[in-house]
Amino acid sequence: MIFDEEFETLPREALEAIQLKRLRDLAERVYATVPFYKKAFDEQGVKPDDIKSLEDLPKLPFTMKQDLRDNYPFGMFATPMENVVRIHVSSGTTGKPTVVGYTRRDIRTWSELMARTLAAAGAHKGDIVHNAYGYGLFTGGLGFHYGAERLGASVIPVSGGNTKRQILLMRDFGATVITCTPSYALRLADVAAEEGVDFKALKFRVGVLGAEPWTENIRNEIESRLGLDAVDIYGLSEVMGPGVAVECVEAKKGLHIFEDHFIAEIINPETGEPLPYGEPGELVFTTLTKEAFPLIRYRTRDLSVLHREPCKCGRNLVRMGRITGRSDDMLIIRGVNVFPSQIESVLMARKEVAPHYVLIVDRKDRMDTLEVNVEINEEIFSDAVKDLQNMERDIEKDIKDLLGVSCRVHLVEPKTIQRSEGKAKRVIDKRKT
């Protein structure tokens, strides 16, 4: 089903005309209101007026995650705080989080796009949406919540955790749509089986799954074990949250990007050069309509590919392929973005530990696990077991406090962590994605 027939099926020329008008307004607006962009435009030698057509977009400077950090917390906002009605936060690379803001109109736009997202997945008014994305600073929970209400569905704001109770609620309430990460969907199926509940006998029809990379194999497993249609969504808090792109349930072949609100580009992550449709590279987004936190050519570091072929669902929107990796070293662990540098900052803050560490990411009982092996040295070594165990627990707590992700810390013998070309190999990812 198409929620916004008019905008989602616009002929290409009409869509591009809207994009150009919005892009020119955006360039004008950020140049006038965000000092970071005025400086970036000036350094690039480009003026808002230079945007005469969509082909001029690559003249504009990129925005990097580092720029958001440099302007922490509200420096990138294009509107006074009094117009900002909502703040969300995602984890940053070295302690400082990324802060995003929304005006009243931004929240309305986001709700519209989430209603489109749910509709594309096959949800409609009358559905009961079991929303197991986390509520709070993370954009997932509230994004889906507002979208489901906009669609006219009934939302169960169950959030994450307490899996047994979730099984009880979804059975008793007769939920028809589930929204969560793909790994949590499988976890729910496992726990349901342990509880003697036949998941396929529940009323679920649709799963709207995202916030972590997954594969066709996992989709097949989810669909057969949960007895529903599973569609992939894409979004990131900097660009909006969920609601940037979604697969249609009709084709399940690539994610339609809501191009009346976002322009997507694929670039060569090494050179920054734009790449044509069909060539894999790094995804870059420009937000066309956001008021509080607009972004010009934001480099997501997510690797994907764009396709323009028409889709059988009737949408005329460009589609992006599944995310195949990252052009940096970011990990996604239980839906949370984790950079090895964040773990390093925790270890460095505890001066006694030399920062020789390796992160081991795995999947047990469907959920991601993080183990941190830290090399011991003479300064921290003690002949008493409890001293070393306390140290492990303290580091675990520091990491949990900073990242919100539980982990297990193990002390290991010195020089046992593999070093390649003088540089330590920081991450071992054993997950089959």
Add this chain to the structure above:
Amino acid sequence: MRVEQISIFLENKAGRLAEVTRVLSGAGVNIRALSLADTSDFGILRLIVNDNDKAKTVLKEHGFTVGKTDVVAVEVEDRPGGLSHILGILSEQSVNVEYMYAFVQHSGKNAVIIFRFDDIDTAVKLLQENNVKVLEGKTVYTL
């Protein structure tokens, strides 16, 4: 009245303990007493040897993390109640024992108990006041 003990960090991996003994034997170091504390993650091997400096040097050369701690060695009569008597003295004065291990001398009737205390001076004083035989380092290294 202190005895020097070396401790070695060991990962719970096959062959690590064997590697320690191989290195020490290669250097001609003799082990007098030992104890191994283990957790699910790692172990701490505690050793009293005849040549601490040499042991420490060769182990470090082989990449081990080695620590040095002062412990107290006490001679106990090898009969029922021998250890209980000593622990009674310590517990009465609330002296906390971090850990301990024992070995029996092959020559005589006595056992030697190694204690690790938080407050070593108070503990030694207390034991001596109660006529417990506290051994000197050089006695223990050459037992």
